[in-house]
Amino acid sequence: MISRVVRSRLLGALIGVMLISWSSLSMAKSLPINTRLGGDFELPSTLKTEAGNPGKLAKLSDFKGKVVLLNFGYTHCPDICPMVLARMTQIVKRLGDDAKEVQGVFITFDPNRDTAERLSEYIPYFNKTFVGFTGTEAQIAQAAKQYGVIYLPQRGESEAGLLFSHSDFIYLLDRQGRVRALFATDEPLDKMANDVRSLIAEE
Amino acid sequence: MKFFQIVAIVSTLFLSVFAQAGKLTAEGGWVRAVPPVSKNTAAYLTLKNGSKKDEVLLHLSSKAAKHTELHTIVVEPNGAKKMQKMPHATIKAGTELEMKPGGYHVMLIDLVKPLKEGDTVELEFIFQHAGKLSLSLPVKMSEDKAEGGHHHHHH
Numbered sequence: 001m002i003s004r005v006v007r008s009r010l011l012g013a014l015i016g017v018m019l020i021s022w023s024s025l026s027m028a029k030s031l032p033i034n035t036r037l038g039g040d041f042e043l044p045s046t047l048k049t050e051a052g053n054p055g056k057l058a059k060l061s062d063f064k065g066k067v068v069l070l071n072f073g074y075t076h077c078p079d080i081c082p083m084v085l086a087r088m089t090q091i092v093k094r095l096g097d098d099a100k101e102v103q104g105v106f107i108t109f110d111p112n113r114d115t116a117e118r119l120s121e122y123i124p125y126f127n128k129t130f131v132g133f134t135g136t137e138a139q140i141a142q143a144a145k146q147y148g149v150i151y152l153p154q155r156g157e158s159e160a161g162l163l164f165s166h167s168d169f170i171y172l173l174d175r176q177g178r179v180r181a182l183f184a185t186d187e188p189l190d191k192m193a194n195d196v197r198s199l200i201a202e203e
Numbered sequence: 204m205k206f207f208q209i210v211a212i213v214s215t216l217f218l219s220v221f222a223q224a225g226k227l228t229a230e231g232g233w234v235r236a237v238p239p240v241s242k243n244t245a246a247y248l249t250l251k252n253g254s255k256k257d258e259v260l261l262h263l264s265s266k267a268a269k270h271t272e273l274h275t276i277v278v279e280p281n282g283a284k285k286m287q288k289m290p291h292a293t294i295k296a297g298t299e300l301e302m303k304p305g306g307y308h309v310m311l312i313d314l315v316k317p318l319k320e321g322d323t324v325e326l327e328f329i330f331q332h333a334g335k336l337s338l339s340l341p342v343k344m345s346e347d348k349a350e351g352g353h354h355h356h357h358h
Contacts, residue, residue: 078243082235083304086345125238150283158288159270160243160312165285185305
């Protein structure tokens, strides 16, 4: 009698474990949709106006149909921001022919120094297809809020002048512009490239 | 003539990956290539203290930039990362200080001229015990290993 109770409990636990592992497996197959973060914005970009100068107003939704890798930063940043952009470049490189399905996007949270002109001299260095966005402080604050980005100016004792303390995620957006993953700076490149591929495979 | 050229090339290669001052060694150094419009960049390397005494990095300089500073990254409670200037760094006896993207780094501020891939940057460190350590580091777009999230430690 006792052993039967124990056995049924064991069976219950086993089924529980199987259910958990099954659900985590299916999670790995399809990235969950983040309903808390994201959204469209329209800002001056590194794309050229009809007059041929950077600063054309563009929307994030202009890239609908492509998988988007998006991050926030500033060009006076000596360590983290160029690292994150270099990582985005390396993900795109890993994709080979599929790279054309992907759009890299950079939004500055230092719009006073990072004009569209400056961004257009900075961003293409990492990948010619990447697009940078700037705007007014209020516009940038709104876009940052949508993605849960923190940035705080800090004037320290460094000769580098104005630096920011900031969050540094890469946001992975699907073809419909929905946030599907946030990548920290220690996320392996191969894993990130696989996640991008999984979204390219989605219709 | 040819022999000296080879010696020069080999010693340059040697210098770029390994340098030594007493029991203090530097390995795996590189400097990040940045767009010409950018005046700041960072250098990364690992300093190993093979001696029985704690070592202190007192001063660092480079002719490639107007200012050279040691910085580290502090993660704040809200998850944001903050750069912090360090007046000096202590490397305990028998340990190492790994400088890497998102951590300790040498900040090169106000570059004298733009750095491109393939250039070399001279750095000079002054240590409390080991004295002067001169390095010549290669400029690279990125170091795949350092930016792939895989860090191999051999201890």
